[in-house]
Amino acid sequence: MPIFSLLLLLWIITKCFFDVSALLITLILVGRFLEMIAKGKTSSIIANLLHLSPEYATLVVGDEEKVIDSRLVQIGDKLKIVPGMRIPTDGEILRGTTQIDESMITGESMPVFKQIGDEVIGGTQNLNGMIIVKVQATTFSGTLSNICKMVEEAQMSRPNIQRIADKISSYFVPFIITLAALVFILWFSLAYLNLIHPPENQSNFTFALLFAITVLVVSCPCAISLAVPTAVMVGTGVAAKHGVLFKTGAVLETACKSTMVVFDKTGTITTGVFQVVDVVLFKSDKDTTKIKSSEVLYYAACIETASEHPIGKSIVESLKTTQRGGNSNSNWNNNIELSGVEDFEAIPGKGCVGTVKNQKISVGSLDWLKQNFSSTNDPAIETKLTQYEQTGHTVIGVAIGQNLVGTIILRDTIKDEAFQVIRHLKNSLNLKVVLLSGDNSKTTKSIGAECGVESEFIYARQTPESKAKWIKTAQEQGDKIMMVGDGVNDSVALIQADVGVVVRRGTDITVEAAKVVLMQDSLWGVVTALDVSKETMKRIKVNFMWAFVYNVIGIPVASGMLYPIMGFVVPPALAGLSELLSSLPVVLSSLMLRWYTPKFIPSNDANLEMV
Numbered sequence: 001m002p003i004f005s006l007l008l009l010l011w012i013i014t015k016c017f018f019d020v021s022a023l024l025i026t027l028i029l030v031g032r033f034l035e036m037i038a039k040g041k042t043s044s045i046i047a048n049l050l051h052l053s054p055e056y057a058t059l060v061v062g063d064e065e066k067v068i069d070s071r072l073v074q075i076g077d078k079l080k081i082v083p084g085m086r087i088p089t090d091g092e093i094l095r096g097t098t099q100i101d102e103s104m105i106t107g108e109s110m111p112v113f114k115q116i117g118d119e120v121i122g123g124t125q126n127l128n129g130m131i132i133v134k135v136q137a138t139t140f141s142g143t144l145s146n147i148c149k150m151v152e153e154a155q156m157s158r159p160n161i162q163r164i165a166d167k168i169s170s171y172f173v174p175f176i177i178t179l180a181a182l183v184f185i186l187w188f189s190l191a192y193l194n195l196i197h198p199p200e201n202q203s204n205f206t207f208a209l210l211f212a213i214t215v216l217v218v219s220c221p222c223a224i225s226l227a228v229p230t231a232v233m234v235g236t237g238v239a240a241k242h243g244v245l246f247k248t249g250a251v252l253e254t255a256c257k258s259t260m261v262v263f264d265k266t267g268t269i270t271t272g273v274f275q276v277v278d279v280v281l282f283k284s285d286k287d288t289t290k291i292k293s294s295e296v297l298y299y300a301a302c303i304e305t306a307s308e309h310p311i312g313k314s315i316v317e318s319l320k321t322t323q324r325g326g327n328s329n330s331n332w333n334n335n336i337e338l339s340g341v342e343d344f345e346a347i348p349g350k351g352c353v354g355t356v357k358n359q360k361i362s363v364g365s366l367d368w369l370k371q372n373f374s375s376t377n378d379p380a381i382e383t384k385l386t387q388y389e390q391t392g393h394t395v396i397g398v399a400i401g402q403n404l405v406g407t408i409i410l411r412d413t414i415k416d417e418a419f420q421v422i423r424h425l426k427n428s429l430n431l432k433v434v435l436l437s438g439d440n441s442k443t444t445k446s447i448g449a450e451c452g453v454e455s456e457f458i459y460a461r462q463t464p465e466s467k468a469k470w471i472k473t474a475q476e477q478g479d480k481i482m483m484v485g486d487g488v489n490d491s492v493a494l495i496q497a498d499v500g501v502v503v504r505r506g507t508d509i510t511v512e513a514a515k516v517v518l519m520q521d522s523l524w525g526v527v528t529a530l531d532v533s534k535e536t537m538k539r540i541k542v543n544f545m546w547a548f549v550y551n552v553i554g555i556p557v558a559s560g561m562l563y564p565i566m567g568f569v570v571p572p573a574l575a576g577l578s579e580l581l582s583s584l585p586v587v588l589s590s591l592m593l594r595w596y597t598p599k600f601i602p603s604n605d606a607n608l609e610m611v
Contacts (some may be wrong), residue, residue, distance in 0.1 A: 017349060027199075053144055056218045057088040060132060070139055077135045081126045084281040089122035091133035098129030111138060148244060149517075161253055161540060162228040169221040169307060176219040176555075182553035184212035196564065201464060210569065211560045217575035218459035218558035219551060222583040227543035235536030238596045243519040243531045255499050255533035258482040259385040260474060261425055261526065262493075264467075265444060265487035267310050268523075269418050269451055270505055274314030274394065274410040281380060281406040296406040298338075298397045300363045302356040306344040310486075312352075346459075349438050349463025362399040366407060366440070367461070369397035373404040386408075391443035392450070419453045421523040426452070429530065432479070436462045436493070467493035473567035484526055528598055539593055543586045552580045 029582065058080040065080060070088040081087055087100075099111035102124045111127055114120060119134055139145060188208035190196040198207035201280040232249040239246055246252045263269050279293035301319040304312030319338070325380055341361075344354040352362010362369060366385070385395055388409050396408045409491040417490035425431045434457045438442040449561035459470065471493055473479050483490070483497035491513035494500030516524030553608065558575060562568040570578075 005104075007217055015017055019141055034347045039355060040426045044250055052086060053139055054086045054088055058082075067188050072323065073135055073139060075135055077140060079133045079135060081120075081131050081133055083126055083130065086125050087120050087122055087143075087204040087229055089139045090137040091120055091122075091135045092130045093118050093120060096129050096131035096133050099127040101125040101127055101191050112606050113154075147240060160250060162232075162249070165224050165228050165322055169225050172219075172224065175272065176221075177561070179219075179555070180212040180215045183215050187211050187560060199569070209499045211558070214558040214570050215555060218554045218570065218578055220234070223547035223550060223586045224544070226583055226586045226590075227547055230587050231536050231539045231543060231593065234590050234593040235532055235539070238593050239529065239532040242528050242532070242598065244525050245519065246515040246529075246533075247515050247517070250509045251499055252533050254480070255482065255516070255529055256356065257539050258431065258480045258499060258530065258534065260273065260432040260434060260479045260481050261485045262436055262471060262474075262481055262497065263422075263453075264485035264490045264493075265435060265439060265447055268484055269447060270412040270414050270477050271521075272412065272413050272486060274311055275387055276316075276318040276408055277393065277411050278388075278409040279406055280384060280409060282378070282381065282404050291400070293406070296398050297408060299359075299361045299400060300408055302338050302341055303344070303352055303354045303361050303363045305338055306341050306354065307346060311394065313406075315396070315408060348465070349461075359400055359450060363396060365438075365461075366395050369399050369404050373399040373402055386442065389440055390446060392446040394439055412447075414450055415523060421527060422452045424554040426445065426526055429527075433457060435459065435473075436467050438462050438464075464490060464492045468496040471496045482526070482530075484523070501529065524598075531599060532596065533594055535593060539590055543589055546585055546589065547582065553579060556580070 030111065049543070052429050054070055057068050059066050059068050059073070060078040060080050076324060079088060079091065081098075083098070085334055093114055093116050095116065097113070097115045098112050100120060102113050104323070105520065111478055114131070119136070120131075122137070122139065137188040144318070185201070185208075187196070188204055190199050191204035191207050198204060200486065228249075232252060235252055236246050236249070239252075246255075266272055276297065279296050281293065281296065297315070301316045306313045307313070316338070322535040332564060337358050341454055345354065346352045347368075349365075350368040351362060353360065353362045361375065367495040388395055390413075392414060394410045396410065397404055398406050422433050425433050433453055435444065435448045435451070435453045436459050437447075439447075439460060441460040445455060445458050448454070448458040451581045462470065470484060471483060474481055475496075475498070480499075481497040482499040483493050484499060484503070485494055486503050494502065494513040494515075499516060500514050501518060503518045503523075503525070516529050520530070558570050560569065
């Protein structure tokens with residue numbers, strides 16, 4: 001534009017465009033500045049999370065205390081955390097009890113009681129007690145740091161819909177350049193043939209060129225390019241604020257397309273904290289030696305020390321409790337240390353085997369053990385075990401040598417919110433809900449029925465491989481699957497699912513199989529994940545609609561469609577201002593997601609209150 005004005009000046013043409021050029025550039029720069037500010041707010045969640053980490057920490061060395069930069073904290077250090085102070089990094093409480101505000105990390109508003117042995121998360125706030133914490137991760141590798149990395153990676157990832165937008169933009173630019181050239185030729189020809197009359201003191205060339213320039217300025221591919229990434233950045237940040245971490249933008253796009261939600265049972269629908277309620281002994285024809293309940297529990301606990309399964313951990317913890325005098329049954333009390341296990345082998349979906357005190361011990365599914373070990377079928381015992389299974393108890397068999405010697409009866413507790421969440425998924429979101437479990441059929445159906453899952457959607461005795469195969473079959477039939485598990489023995493199924501959701505345990509949020517991590521041990525996070533995904537995609541569609549409407553209306557007006565009728569010409573300076581009206585509303589539209597609130601209120605009764 002300045003070059004063209006200079007040429008006009010040299011030819012002593014009275015109409016120059018220095019002022020128009022300056023004003024146009026100014027308006028575009030102002031628009032870009034406002035757009036940059038608005039875009040900066042879309043990623044503010046990361047900055048807010050980083051500010052949760054305190055600048056200094058109180059290091060305890062013997063009887064001395066010193067204040068150090070929190071970035072210098074190392075694994076194994078002991079930190080003193082006073083009331084009101086934020087915890088610098090992840091650790092384990094060595095001394096003291098307190099209430100911890102974890103709302104900024106998990107989204108849970110109620111303070112959490114913590115005592116000796118409990119884990120604390122970096123960035124959370126100590127409320128009312130002084131505690132000594134042993135550091136388990138540096139500030140660069142703790143939960144807070146991992147959350148920031150995960151959110152940032154999700155914001156930078158490219159969902160499938162972004163590729164469509166990029167492809168449209170790649171065609172849009174050459175199309176507009178071609179259109180501007182055609183507009184110039186059209187108006188120059190019409191003016192040259194005296195079919196249209198340019199404004200006074202304006203040549204045919206200038207008249208046509210102004211229309212072409214205005215088309216170039218008004219048309220804006222920025223709105224199309226910004227429609228997806230701004231919404232994804234805000235959506236992932238808002239989800240993190242409510243305790244849901246999306247690992248990629250693609251899974252944020254996919255989640256709302258789910259037609260079926262598949263739940264694992266142990267540790268997902270249930271708390272995963274088992275209590276040993278009974279030990280039932282078998283009699284073997286090949287071994288008349290009298291075995292005690294305490295021995296069955298002891299040998300099972302020795303084997304399970306090498307297992308990561310929640311049931312195994314509960315058996316070990318139960319034996320430790322009885323050793324501390326926590327059980328009144330004198331037959332269970334054994335004040336001895338657990339022996340080491342050799343030749344340990346975990347058999348997915350069945351159990352585990354190993355050697356303890358030179359004896360082969362097998363612990364696992366009762367059906368699997370009955371197929372491989374000898375036992376006496378006692379109708380009274382079988383009836384008793386069946387009654388336990390029908391009331392939701394889990395029956396674990398124990399074999400010593402070649403003999404099935406007894407069973408351990410455990411009871412898992414269903415999560416308080418399980419029934420409400422499943423009812424909401426089915427009734428409000430019209431999703432199919434399926435329960436897959438490796439447990440026996442009677443126990444699984446009992447738990448499923450209590451949670452509101454129809455019997456035809458309850459599948460028991462599923463190995464990790466069969467869970468993945470079941471999901472693959474459902475996908476081939478057209479379902480989009482969201483699999484919810486605890487990441488212990490369902491990793492294959494989580495990977496196979498369209499969206500794998502893991503309920504966080506402790507401070508581990510880096511489960512590789514998961515595409516979504518729930519920071520709270522609550523199933524309401526599943527509903528939040530679906531809702532945030534839906535709202536984000538809705539916002540993306542609104543953004544695309546605005547970009548489309550703007551260009552459909554703006555380009556024809558800029559090309560002079562109204563000039564023959566009303567004599568109206570869009571000045572280039574005004575075109576520069578209208579270009580701002582293209583991209584800025586898209587960014588502001590995405591920012592509206594920051595005010596997202598869940599559309600449900602978890603209640604303590606069976607009635608689900610909707611906002």
